[in-house]
Amino acid sequence: MSEAAEKATKSTNKPKKSWFKGLKAEYNKIVWPDRKTVIRQTVAVVLTSIVLGVVIKLLDIILSYGIDMLISL
Known part of the structure; x- marks a missing residue:
């Protein structure tokens, strides 16, 4: 893979992980x-x-x- 493609792949993985972490944090705040x-x-x-x-x-x-x-x- 080219260097630009590797950077694009790495940069797209971080927001997804942080989004799921944020989602989990918000889910844990729910009072059932x-x-x-x-x-x-x-x-x-x-x-x-x-x-x-x-x-x-x-x-x-x-x-x-x-x-x-x-x-x-």
């Missing part, structure tokens, strides 16, 4: 929630989704009924 918190938040999301689904379905039924009443006049 405990099991109780995850369960509580999961239950909250599921219940909220169910309630919103029911509300949307009720609105759909009411609006469909209203539109049918207007069309049939």
